[in-house]
Amino acid sequence: MITAYPVVGILIGLLLVGTGLYMRTAPRRLFTRPDDPSEYRPQATELDSEQGRWMTRTYPPILILAGLALIAFQIITLLSE
Numbered sequence: 001m002i003t004a005y006p007v008v009g010i011l012i013g014l015l016l017v018g019t020g021l022y023m024r025t026a027p028r029r030l031f032t033r034p035d036d037p038s039e040y041r042p043q044a045t046e047l048d049s050e051q052g053r054w055m056t057r058t059y060p061p062i063l064i065l066a067g068l069a070l071i072a073f074q075i076i077t078l079l080s081e
Helices: 005-025 027-031 050-080
Strands: none
Touching: 005 050
């Protein structure tokens, strides 16, 4: 019997991968104001700072790997039923 839980897990994994890929390709869009790209959003970390470089270098691969691991785990669970 197939339940909906593995499918929901796969969708969450796809969302994680998509978020990681978006952060990797367009990080400046997440931190700057849409109407004035030279201004940062309130309480946003500046991308050129040490913390900003660490965040944009670390978080996207973690999200992508976590999403792929979740998808693989859910596919294995789905196939073992």
